[in-house]
Structure formats: structure tokens, C-alpha cells
Amino acid sequence: MTPSSSSSQVVVAVTQAEPVWLDLDAAVDKTCALVSGAAKNGAKIIAFPEAWIPGYPAWIWSRPMDPELTTRYIQNSLKLDSPQAAKITQSAAEHGIVVVLGFSENVNGSLYLSQAVIDADGTIRVARSKIKATHMERTVFGDSYGNCLDSVADTEVGRVGALNCWEHLQPLLKYHLYSQREQIHVASWPPVYNDVPDACLESMSAKGISATVQVYAIESQAFVLHCTAVMSQRGIDLLRLSRGSLISTPGGGHSAVFGPDGAKLSVDIPEDEEGIIYATIDLDEILKARAFIDVCGHYSRPDLLWLGVDKGIKRHPLTAFLGI
Numbered sequence: 494m495t496p497s498s499s500s501s502q503v504v505v506a507v508t509q510a511e512p513v514w515l516d517l518d519a520a521v522d523k524t525c526a527l528v529s530g531a532a533k534n535g536a537k538i539i540a541f542p543e544a545w546i547p548g549y550p551a552w553i554w555s556r557p558m559d560p561e562l563t564t565r566y567i568q569n570s571l572k573l574d575s576p577q578a579a580k581i582t583q584s585a586a587e588h589g590i591v592v593v594l595g596f597s598e599n600v601n602g603s604l605y606l607s608q609a610v611i612d613a614d615g616t617i618r619v620a621r622s623k624i625k626a627t628h629m630e631r632t633v634f635g636d637s638y639g640n641c642l643d644s645v646a647d648t649e650v651g652r653v654g655a656l657n658c659w660e661h662l663q664p665l666l667k668y669h670l671y672s673q674r675e676q677i678h679v680a681s682w683p684p685v686y687n688d689v690p691d692a693c694l695e696s697m698s699a700k701g702i703s704a705t706v707q708v709y710a711i712e713s714q715a716f717v718l719h720c721t722a723v724m725s726q727r728g729i730d731l732l733r734l735s736r737g738s739l740i741s742t743p744g745g746g747h748s749a750v751f752g753p754d755g756a757k758l759s760v761d762i763p764e765d766e767e768g769i770i771y772a773t774i775d776l777d778e779i780l781k782a783r784a785f786i787d788v789c790g791h792y793s794r795p796d797l798l799w800l801g802v803d804k805g806i807k808r809h810p811l812t813a814f815l816g817i
Contacts, residue, residue, distance in 0.1 A: 501776040503650050505677070505716070506536035507759070509748035510767045511723040512548030514731050515562075517569040520546040521577045524594070525584040531769055532588035537613070538650045539592055539769075540679040542722040542748075543657045544606060546571050546596040548732075549683035549722060553629040555735035562732065563633060570599035573609070573620060586615030591648045593655050593718070595681040597634070598622060606634050608655045608681060610646055618646035623657045624666060639804040642666075645673035651776055654715075655679040661705050662696070668800055671713045672789045676776055678715045680706050684724040684745020686764075690737055697739065699747045699764075710751040714782040716758075716774045717751040723767055750774070753782035 508527055513520040524546065531539040543549060547569040552559050571578055585592040591613050598607035606626060610619035621644050622637035645654035654675035660666055661680055670678070685699045695701045703719070710717040723746040728734075734741045744764040750772040752758050758772045786792050 502773055503537050503677075503776065504535045504771060504773050505718055505750060506531035506534070506539040507718045507720050507748045507750060507770045507772075508539065508541050508545075509721060509723060509746040509762060509770060511725050511728060512542075512545055514548040514728050515565050515569050517547055517571065517577055520548070520569075521571075521580055524581055527769065528581075528584045528590060528592055529588055531771075532590045534769070534771060536769075536771060537590055538648075538653065538677065538718075539590055540718040540720040541593065541595045541681065542720045543595045543681040543683050544597050545594065545681075545722065548728070549740075550597075550630075550633050550732075551683065551724070551728075551734055551738075551740040552732045553632055554739035555733070555741070557629070557632060559733075566597065566633065567599060567602060567604060570597040570604055571607075572599050573607075573617070582611050582615040582617065585611045585613060589613045589649075591650050591653060593653065593679040593681075595655075595657065595720070604634050605637055606630065606657050608644075608657060608679070610648065610653050610655060610679075612646075613649040618648055618653075619644060619655065621655070623660060624663070627659045638806045638808075639802075640806050642669055642802060642804050643673075644670055645675045651676040653677045653679070655681065657681050658683070661709050665800055667709065667712065668788070669802060672800070674789070675713065675715050676779055677718065677774075678709065678713060679718045679720060680709065682719070682721045684722045684740050685747055686740075686742065686745055690739060693739055703747065703749070706749075707751055707755040707757075710753055711755040711782075711786075712788055714753040714779050714787065716753060716776075716779075719747070719749045719751060721745060721747045723765065725765075753779045
């Protein structure tokens with residue numbers, strides 16, 4: 494699908510902002526304010542980071558358990574059938590902009606690292622969750638169902654898809670998205686840093702993550718909206734983050750836009766600065782890239798190598814009985 498206008502050009506907006514930590518209603522208000530601001534500046538799609546609402550639970554990299562903060566986190570996580578979610582979809586419709594939202598989803602008290610692709614008319618086109626929480630994230634978040642593999646949908650700006658964080662290192666999952674022929678991909682991340690603790694991997698650094706996202710753009714021949722959050726000293730104090738842990742210093746913002754050949758199309762802002770990064774993309778550039786490499790088309794061998802996918806939903810018996 495191409496944009497509804499006759500032009501193949503689209504103004505995209507990528508947030509680089511600090512969440513309103515552990516405050517659902519205030520987080521929704523800030524989300525709507527950013528949506529409004531982006532639309533007024535001509536953007537037709539806006540991207541938000543991983544767990545934007547109510548903020549990424551960064552304490553998991555400082556200590557294995559925190560029952561008090563985890564309880565508050567559950568209480569302030571977003572339910573898709575809630576008035577707060579409706580306020581965001583209404584904001585998208587009011588401003589005529591596609592919103593790709595990262596949030597901690599509360600489903601009957603269990604949490605999932607979720608994303609929603611909300612079309613410019615306020616319709617939720619994609620509601621999906623991270624298929625496997627990463628490392629310490631598993632102390633807070635559960636695994637998703639097979640229906641979350643459908644991560645790409647037609648929108649007013651074209652085919653839009655999304656993944657969270659290290660899902661961009663899952664070769665089979667990535668290939669499944671490539672096969673859905675996305676044109677604009679949102680890569681949602683928490684705050685990321687140039688310097689990481691010695692115990693961590695280089696792939697966890699801002700440099701390693703940027704390389705991961707660039708490779709995704711090249712392999713998919715899609716535009717990638719690389720969206721990261723910002724951490725302030727207030728957030729560090731509120732979440733009681735330990736000095737020297739993965740997320741423990743102000744900064745973390747490295748949002749950017751990459752083209753379908755991996756070229757960086759945006760200008761950086763300081764990592765401790767909040768703002769919105771804009772770029773004008775031309776969807777016709779995808780055709781130029783795919784003329785050289787199309788991993789799900791002329792540059793593939795499905796007769797030799799193929800991917801199996803199970804989109805089934807295997808719910809708990811009581812949940813299925815109650816129709817939840």
C-alpha cells in the first residue's frame with residue numbers, strides 16, 4: 494500500500510524523550526502532547542520507544558527483585574481496552590497521524606512488552622507483544638502468543654511494522670517480518686548508551702544497536718525509525734538504579750532514521766536531550782533498494798530454504814473458558 498496522497502514522500506517523527514515513570518495518566522498525556530506536536534510539524538507517523546508507558550523497568554539490571562516497584566509498575570501499565578488507550582487512539586484520529594506505541598501491557602495482571610500500530614483514523618491495526626523478553630526482562634514480562642507474529646499492517650502511510658529491542662537479533666522473526674513486505678519499520682528500544690559496563694556485551698551499546706538497526710534496514714529494504722528513550726537523574730533516583738549498572742546515568746537517547754540501504758537520514762540530538770527527530774522519506778527509494786536485493790523475492794531460494802510459522806493462540810483453559 495502506498496500513502497493516501499499522490500506523493501510517495503512521508504514526513505516521519507521519531508521521539509527521543511523521557512517517559513513519565515510509573516504514572517499511567519501522566520504518561521498518556523505526554524504521549525498525546527507529542528502526537529499533537531509532531532502532527533503540527535507535518536509528520537504523518539510518530540514512533541515511541543520500548544515500554545514508553547509507563548517507562549522501561551530499568552531496575553531489573555540493578556537487582557533481581559523489587560516487589561514494591563514491580564507492583565507500581567503493574568498498576569500503571571496500559572490495558573488496550575482502557576480509557577487511557579482510547580485517549581491515545583482518539584489523539585491519532587484527531588491529528589490524522591499514524592502512532593506506533595511501545596508500552597507495558599497489563600493483561601489480567603500479567604505484563605507483556607507490547608506495541609500497537611494505530612492508524613491515522615484511530616484504528617488499531619497491529620497489537621503485538623515481544624515474543625521473548627530479554628534476559629532480566631523475564632522477571633517482569635511474559636512471552637507472547639503466536640498471533641503477535643502478524644506485526645505488519647496497511648496504514649495511511651504504507652505498510653508499517655514494529656519490533657522491540659533485541660527482537661532485531663532474531664533471524665527467523667526478522668525474516669517473517671520481511672516476508673510481510675513492510676515499508677516503514679519501527680525499532681523500539683529503552684535508553685541505550687555508548688559506554689556499557691564491562692559485564693555487558695558490545696551488542697548492548699548504542700553503537701552495537703545502531704549497527705543492528707542498520708542491518709535490519711538493509712535486509713528488509715524498509716525505512717527504519719530507530720526510537721530510544723531518555724533517562725534523567727530524576728528517573729535514576731525514582732527507580733533506585735545502581736551506579737555502574739546497564740542503565741544508570743543520564744542520557745540514553747540515540748533515536749534516528751535509516752533508509753532502505755542503511756543510510757542514516759536524520760541529524761542526531763544530544764543523548765540527554767528530549768525532542769522529536771524528523772525526516773522526509775521517499776517510499777520509492779524502497780524499489781531502488783529492492784532492485785538490488787530482495788530477500789523475500791528475486792534474491793531468495795524458497796525451494797531450498799523456508800520458514801515455518803505457527804500463529805496459533807494456546808491460552809490457559811480458564812482464560813479460554815471465560816472468553817478473555
